[in-house]
Each structure stands twice: as structure tokens, then as C-alpha cells.
Amino acid sequence: MTSRTVIERVTYDKTIGIVNNNPLGRGFAHPIDIAERNGELYVLNKHPGFTRVGVCTYQEEYLREYGTYGHGDGQFWLPTGVAVNADGYTFVCDEFHNNVTVFGISGEFLEKWGEEGSDVGQFGGPSGIAIANNGNILVVDQNNNRIQEFQTDGTHVRSWGESGNEIGQLNQPWGICIGKDESIYVADWGNDRVQQFDSQGTPLKIFGGPSENGGCLHRPSKPAVDSDGYLYVSDWGNEAVKIYSPSGQFIQSLRGEATLSKWAQEFLDANPDESSQRDISDLMPELPSHFNTPYLISTQIESYFWGPSSVLVGEDNRLYVVESSRHRIQIYELL
Amino acid sequence: MVTVGNVTEGRSLMAHLIRRTGFGATQSELDRLEKLDYNKVVDQLLNPTESNHLSDDLVFRYHTEVHEQRGGPWSAKQWLYRMVTTETPIVEKMALFWHGIFATGYAKTNQARALSVQIDMFRRFGLGKFDVLLEELSKDPAMIIWLDNQDNHSGAINENFGREILELFSMGIGNYTEEDIKECSRAFTGWTLKNAEYMSVRAMKDSIWPYGRISWHYEYRDEDHDHGEKTFLGETGNFNGSDIVSIISKQRATATFISRHLYDFFVADEVPVPQWPYTPPRDPEAIETLADAYMSNGHDLTEVLRVLLKSDFFKDSCYERIKCPAEYVAGCLRVSNSIIKPTMLMNEAVNVMEYMGQTLLNPPSVEGWHEGTEWINSGSIVERVNFAYEVWRNSGSLEVKDITARLSVSGDLRPEEAVQSCLKFMGPLELTEDSARNAIVDHVSKKGPIKFGDCTGEMMADAEERVAEILALIAASKEYQRA
Numbered sequence: 001m002t003s004r005t006v007i008e009r010v011t012y013d014k015t016i017g018i019v020n021n022n023p024l025g026r027g028f029a030h031p032i033d034i035a036e037r038n039g040e041l042y043v044l045n046k047h048p049g050f051t052r053v054g055v056c057t058y059q060e061e062y063l064r065e066y067g068t069y070g071h072g073d074g075q076f077w078l079p080t081g082v083a084v085n086a087d088g089y090t091f092v093c094d095e096f097h098n099n100v101t102v103f104g105i106s107g108e109f110l111e112k113w114g115e116e117g118s119d120v121g122q123f124g125g126p127s128g129i130a131i132a133n134n135g136n137i138l139v140v141d142q143n144n145n146r147i148q149e150f151q152t153d154g155t156h157v158r159s160w161g162e163s164g165n166e167i168g169q170l171n172q173p174w175g176i177c178i179g180k181d182e183s184i185y186v187a188d189w190g191n192d193r194v195q196q197f198d199s200q201g202t203p204l205k206i207f208g209g210p211s212e213n214g215g216c217l218h219r220p221s222k223p224a225v226d227s228d229g230y231l232y233v234s235d236w237g238n239e240a241v242k243i244y245s246p247s248g249q250f251i252q253s254l255r256g257e258a259t260l261s262k263w264a265q266e267f268l269d270a271n272p273d274e275s276s277q278r279d280i281s282d283l284m285p286e287l288p289s290h291f292n293t294p295y296l297i298s299t300q301i302e303s304y305f306w307g308p309s310s311v312l313v314g315e316d317n318r319l320y321v322v323e324s325s326r327h328r329i330q331i332y333e334l335l
Numbered sequence: 336m337v338t339v340g341n342v343t344e345g346r347s348l349m350a351h352l353i354r355r356t357g358f359g360a361t362q363s364e365l366d367r368l369e370k371l372d373y374n375k376v377v378d379q380l381l382n383p384t385e386s387n388h389l390s391d392d393l394v395f396r397y398h399t400e401v402h403e404q405r406g407g408p409w410s411a412k413q414w415l416y417r418m419v420t421t422e423t424p425i426v427e428k429m430a431l432f433w434h435g436i437f438a439t440g441y442a443k444t445n446q447a448r449a450l451s452v453q454i455d456m457f458r459r460f461g462l463g464k465f466d467v468l469l470e471e472l473s474k475d476p477a478m479i480i481w482l483d484n485q486d487n488h489s490g491a492i493n494e495n496f497g498r499e500i501l502e503l504f505s506m507g508i509g510n511y512t513e514e515d516i517k518e519c520s521r522a523f524t525g526w527t528l529k530n531a532e533y534m535s536v537r538a539m540k541d542s543i544w545p546y547g548r549i550s551w552h553y554e555y556r557d558e559d560h561d562h563g564e565k566t567f568l569g570e571t572g573n574f575n576g577s578d579i580v581s582i583i584s585k586q587r588a589t590a591t592f593i594s595r596h597l598y599d600f601f602v603a604d605e606v607p608v609p610q611w612p613y614t615p616p617r618d619p620e621a622i623e624t625l626a627d628a629y630m631s632n633g634h635d636l637t638e639v640l641r642v643l644l645k646s647d648f649f650k651d652s653c654y655e656r657i658k659c660p661a662e663y664v665a666g667c668l669r670v671s672n673s674i675i676k677p678t679m680l681m682n683e684a685v686n687v688m689e690y691m692g693q694t695l696l697n698p699p700s701v702e703g704w705h706e707g708t709e710w711i712n713s714g715s716i717v718e719r720v721n722f723a724y725e726v727w728r729n730s731g732s733l734e735v736k737d738i739t740a741r742l743s744v745s746g747d748l749r750p751e752e753a754v755q756s757c758l759k760f761m762g763p764l765e766l767t768e769d770s771a772r773n774a775i776v777d778h779v780s781k782k783g784p785i786k787f788g789d790c791t792g793e794m795m796a797d798a799e800e801r802v803a804e805i806l807a808l809i810a811a812s813k814e815y816q817r818a
Binding site for chain 2: 017018019021030032046047048078095096174189219236237258260261263264267268271273274277278280281282283285287288290291299300302306307309324325326327328
């Protein structure tokens with residue numbers, strides 16, 4: 001048996017966010033995806049009734065928001081993915097409306113395209129979206145088990161992928177990201193893996209899988225890749241983040257270690273009755289045996305990831321992990 | 336495969352069994368069950384293996400809020416998915432049974448996740464030995480907060496849980512004294528939850544900050560337990576809560592009380608529980624039979640149910656119960672085979688149960704719901720009729736397609752034949768008032784006979800539409816409100 005030296009790729013930095021139980025204002029309401037442009041974080045919120053894109057910074061400045069809940073223009077019902085292009089346009093896919101909504105640089109509604117179906121340009125629950133290096137829009141067409149590429153105005157360019165569990169096939173894929181080398185990484189959710197494709201959709205490599213080793217994945221939601229080609233996967237079903245080398249070797253697993261964000265601390269400062277009790281509570285308790293899955297454990301341990309729905313490698317060389325059920329983002333420094 | 340012909344007695348009995356132990360059966364399920372021995376089916380039902388159901392992963396991905404379960408309706412939605420799609424519906428039915436008796440609600444706990452954990456506990460222990468279930472209930476964090484046992488301290492007891500475990504959860508009023516309540520409460524001092532003080536503050540303020548709820552779990556604090564001698568129901572000792580549970584569970588009064596609840600839920604509607612001390616059971620002999628089974632089988636609830644489900648009083652009790660809203664809604668969705676993937680329809684289904692008078696995981700009080708005919712009033716019946724009509728009217732549902740295919744075997748049908756046949760598929764059910772039956776037949780007659788044509792053509796699609804409408808009208812009948 002050979003031993004392997006584990007080299008950590010990231011180290012915990014800080015947490016941003018707080019649960020927001022309103023349709024407006026700072027904080028997050030079931031954040032589901034994240035994008036970045038010029039140091040601004042675009043956080044897509046999926047909470048029924050409170051859907052929106054909220055824009056904030058690493059320093060927890062809350063800047064603005066746009067998009068609301070509903071069926072009209074600029075409104076979402078089940079928004080699942082957000083991407084921002086180099087011109088500052090925001091693209092949001094909605095798996096209920098089966099469309100992509102486009103917002104301008106100030107958050108104004110511009111257009112929407114797509115409809116339910118399985119023909120070219122139609123969607124079956126679009127669940128992830130990314131900007132290709134050539135500026136085109138890539139949409140994960142979840143229930144049609146394919147990736148569709150569009151120009152920014154919604155003109156269809158190409159589609160690839162089909163249902164199955166062989167190489168190149170997909171099973172209800174979720175999130176998507178693009179590498180510096182134009183590779184396309186897709187969270188192949190139902191197959192418990194991430195697949196890497198070239199820009200034309202030719203399969204290149206598989207990461208994870210359902211096996212029992214440390215690098216296995218269970219229902220991964222989103223990949224992110226850094227400039228060195230390291231892959232970060234929000235391993236949604238395992239309530240974890242897995243990190244792989246460019247060659248596909250598993251190198252690190254994260255379970256989450258959230259601390260109080262600036263907004264969280266401000267809340268506790270304003271509520272000393274809760275703060276004082278929190279200070280003397282054991283928030284890492286030993287759990288009864290029936291809390292026996294990562295999901296159930298995450299319901300109990302506040303600092304652990306709970307619903308890691310998206311990851312992003314930021315322009316600032318930080319890893320952002322979005323947790324839909326804890327309404328926050330844990331941030332790690334890339335080493 | 337049953338088509339339009341007469342429904343056999345065995346098929347009717349199986350349909351009755353599955354309505355009571357589950358949420359109703361589809362025609363293909365009845366095809367399978369009809370060929371089996373009734374007693375063997377009962378034995379299989381009472382030995383549920385690990386349940387398949389629509390995957391939580393799928394539900395959680397689609398309904399992000401159900402993944403978190405911060406709000407009561409979000410947890411209720413997950414439970415409803417289970418009721419509708421599980422392969423072991425008796426597990427969910429028992430959970431619903433115990434939820435009605437050990438009624439714990441969101442209104443005070445402000446912790447939907449803890450309520451889900453409690454329901455899961457009912458799944459694990461609801462068909463086992465009553466002693467074990469009652470002890471687990473006493474350790475259940477939602478119950479602890481619901482009945483203030485975190486405030487029950489050595490030297491300063493809070494009697495809330497001590498009273499209700501006797502009055503509502505096991506023996507019923509009139510079978511214990513006020514002194515027993517105090518001694519019982521003393522025995523449960525120190526039974527609290529981890530970080531009780533922080534969690535109490537959060538529950539009291541309904542605080543979700545900073546990062547949503549933190550689920551609860553039980554903690555025993557020996558230093559807060561009253562270790563003194565206690566006298567309870569005539570026995571004396573240094574009792575802890577577990578001893579109290581053992582003493583309660585062996586009482587004949589407990590056997591009778593739980594048996595009457597089982598009769599009420601599985602056999603025929605009884606009067607509401609507060610009237611039990613003054614109103615004898617509907618079938619005293621049946622209650623005695625069930626209580627005997629409880630006492631002679633080590634308080635094993637599966638054995639009590641086995642006696643119940645194989646009894647003549649059960650077999651003769653078709654349509655003697657009003658479906659509670661959860662049974663009605665889950666039954667419509669399940670039997671129509673409408674839920675094969677996560678859908679927004681479940682949001683409506685959870686809401687409509689509330690309009691019908693039953694907010695799952697939020698009973699009106701620790702007494703639970705008053706059931707039977709009290710479910711039906713002028714408002715709730717409109718909600719029931721509208722929901723059932725909407726679900727069954729969907730000609731795309733798998734069950735509507737299946738029933739239409741079965742009907743088509745006999746060729747084109749006159750309206751009265753079509754209605755009569757659909758009544759067989761929906762129960763079998765008989766409409767007690769000719770006026771109701773005639774109204775449906777008249778409505779169907781407006782478009783003449785139902786013609787099927789070949790199995791794939793436009794005519795078949797039209798037939799599915801018309802059959803769906805007949806099924807929807809039957810589902811809106813007063814007879815369909817009963818199980």
C-alpha cells in the first residue's frame with residue numbers, strides 16, 4: 001500500500017450573509033447560485049416569493065437587487081442559475097418558466113427567451129448557465145439531458161448530450177462552468193460525477209463518481225475551476241465540497257466551518273438575549289445515532305455546509321461556497 | 336385485469352384494506368392484491384421493509400425550501416410526497432395516526448425540522464411496542480418544547496407534560512389522580528434538549544437568525560433530575576421517566592384508550608376524545624378484543640393491528656369513516672397516479688389541506704383534531720370537491736389512462752354504463768342518492784355515448800377526457816369523502 005501526501009488546496013477565510021425573510025434587502029433567501037464581475041457578487045435567491053438577484057461584495061456591502069417573484073417580465077418562479085457576461089448583462093435561467101431572462105447592466109429587464117419542450121432552443125427545466133469564453137451562453141437543459149449553446153440574443157448555436165450513464169451522457173445535470181482552456185465542466189447530478197468536455201461537447205474526463213473512496217460525489221450541484229485547472233465541486237448530496245487536481249486526482253474535502261458574518265454579528269449585537277445564550281451553547285454537539293446522514297447532521301451543526309448549491313472561484317482567487325439552506329456563503333482562500 | 340364487469344368481493348375487501356392502511360390503491364395494485372390471500376396481505380402490510388418513495392434528492396432539488404424545512408408547510412410538503420409515493424403507506428398512516436394523538440404543532444415550537452424528526456420517530460417506532468414509542472415521545476425535542484418540559488426542574492416542576500402523557504397520550508381522564516400527575520412530572524425532571532436555553536429563546540422569538548434553524552435533540556441532565564422517591568399509580572420507587580412509561584404502558588386503561596383510538600382511526604368514527612369518559616365506545620366488544628391483544632402481546636402495536644385488520648368488525652366497516660384532509664388529498668393524488676416527479680401541485684395540495692381544516696404539523700391544540708363528521712362543513716366540502724375535481728379531471732394522469740383503457744375493452748359505452756363502471760373503479764362506490772347519480776349521467780349524456788375507437792387515435796383522447804370528467808364528478812360526491 002502506498003501512502004499519498006495530501007496537499008491542501010484551500011484554507012477557510014470567512015463567511016458572508018444572513019438569512020433574509022423578506023423580498024428585499026440585504027441577506028440571502030435560499031441562495032442557489034452565484035456569479036462575479038469586477039469584484040461584485042451576484043447571488044441568485046430561490047426562496048418562494050422572495051426570488052431575486054442580490055448584489056454584494058466580499059466585504060459584505062449590499063449594493064442592489066433586481067428581479068422579483070412572479071410570471072411576468074423580469075420575474076422568476078424557480079430560478080436556478082445566474083451568469084454575468086463581460087458587458088455586465090445578467091442571464092438567469094428558470095426551471096419552472098423554462099426560459100432565460102436577460103437583465104441590463106443596471107438590472108433592467110431586457111428580454112427573455114426559451115419555452116418548455118425538447119426541440120432545439122426549448123428547455124426541460126434549465127438548471128445551470130455559464131458564459132463561454134467566446135461570449136456565448138451555455139445552458140444546462142436538465143430534463144432533456146443536454147447542454148445548449150446560444151448567442152446572447154438567444155439564437156441557438158448547438159446542443160450536445162443525451163440521457164444515460166455512459167461517458168458523454170447525462171442524468172439530470174445541474175450546474176456548469178468554463179475553464180480557462182475553454183473546457184466545459186458539467187455537474188452530472190444523477191450520475192454522481194462531473195464531466196469535462198471540450199468546447200464542442202466532446203467528453204474529455206470524469207471526476208468523482210459514486211464509489212466509496214474519498215473523492216466520490218453524491219448528487220453534485222456545481223463545478224468551478226481555477227486558473228491552474230484545479231476543480232472544486234459543491235457535493236450537494238454529501239453536504240461537502242470536493243477538490244480535484246487537473247489530472248482528476250481527489251485532493252481535499254471540505255465539510256464547512258462557518259463563522260459569524262458581519263451581518264450575523266450585527267444581528268446578535270442587537271439581540272443580546274440570543275447572543276448571550278448562544279455564547280454559552282455547544283454548537284458542535286455529539287449527535288444521537290439517528291442523525292446518521294450528512295444531510296441530517298447538517299441540520300444540527302450550524303457551521304457545516306447545508307445545501308451547498310454552488311461554488312465559484314472568484315477573480316480574487318477565493319473559493320465561494322453558496323449554501324441554500326443556511327443562507328450564506330463560506331469563503332476559502334486558494335493556497 | 337378488471338374491466339367493466341362486476342367487482343369481486345375479494346377486490347372490494349382489498350380496496351377497503353388499502354384505503355384504511357394506506358391512501359387507496361390503483362387498479363393495477365388491486366389486480367395484484369386480488370389474487371392474494373387476505374390474511375397474508377395483512378401480514379405483509381404489517382412487516383414493512385425499507386420504503387421506496389419519490390427520492391428526497393429530487394424533491395429537495397426542486398423545492399429548495401423543503402430541503403431546509405424552516406416553515407411548517409415546507410415539512411408538510413415532504414410528508415405529503417411520502418404519503419403519495421411510498422411503497423409502504425402503512426408507515427405513513429401510522430405516523431399520521433400518532434400525529435393526531437401526540438399532537439405537536441409549529442405554532443409554539445416554531446421548528447418545522449423538529450416536527451419532521453418527530454414524524455420520522457413515529458415511522459421508526461409507530462408499529463412497535465407502545466412502551467418504546469412513549470419513551471421516545473418523552474425524549475422528543477419538539478414534544479419537550481411543545482409541553483414545556485425544558486422548564487420542568489427538580490424542585491420546581493412544570494406539570495404540562497406530566498398531565499398530558501396521562502390524559503391525552505395513554506390512559507385518558509379518570510384513570511389517575513392529581514397526585515399521580517405531580518409524581519409523573521417529578522420523574523421527568525431533567526429530560527430536556529441540548530442548548531435548551533438558547534433554543535427556547537429562539538423558539539419564543541421565532542428567531543431564524545443568523546443562519547436559519549438549528550435542529551434540536553434530546554439531552555438528559557442528571558443534576559436537574561429529582562432523584563427522590565415517588566409514588567405513581569400505586570407503585571413506589573425512585574422512578575425516572577422510563578419507569579413511569581413502563582408503569583403507564585402496563586395499565587389496562589392504556590390498553591383500552593389506545594385501542595379506542597385505533598378503532599376510531601382504522602375502523603369507524605368515534606365521538607371526539609373529550610366525550611369518551613361519558614360516551615361508551617361504538618363497539619365495546621371490539622375495544623375489549625383489541626385491549627386484550629395489547630395486554631397479551633407485550634403492548635406490541637403491530638399485533639393489535641393484526642387482530643384489528645383480520646377482524647370481522649374491520650371487514651364490515653366499509654365507508655364508516657370520513658377521510659381526514661390528509662387522507663383525502665394524499666388519496667386523490669395517489670390513486671389518480673398524479674405524482675411521478677416533483678411538482679408545484681404539491682404546494683397547492685398542502686395549502687388546500689389547511690383550507691379543509693387540517694394543517695399538518697400544526698394541530699389546533701395538544702388535543703389534536705376533532706375528526707369524523709367534524710371534518711365536513713360548508714367551507715371544507717367546497718375545498719374537497721374542488722381539489723378532487725381538479726386532480727381527477729386531469730386526463731393525462733396515469734390512472735385515468737388506465738381506467739379508460741379498461742373501459743374500452745367492452746366497446747363503446749352508454750352514459751349510464753360509463754358512470755356505473757367508473758363507480759366500480761372509484762371504490763367500488765355506490766351513490767346513495769339517485770339524484771346525484773342521475774345528475775352525473777345527465778351531464779355525460781349531453782355528449783352521447785363514450786366512443787373509444789382505436790387505442791391511439793383522437794377518439795381515445797376524447798374518451799380519456801370524458802372518463803376523467805366522470806371520475807372527477809364521482810370524486811366530488813359525498814360518498815367519496817368516506818374511506
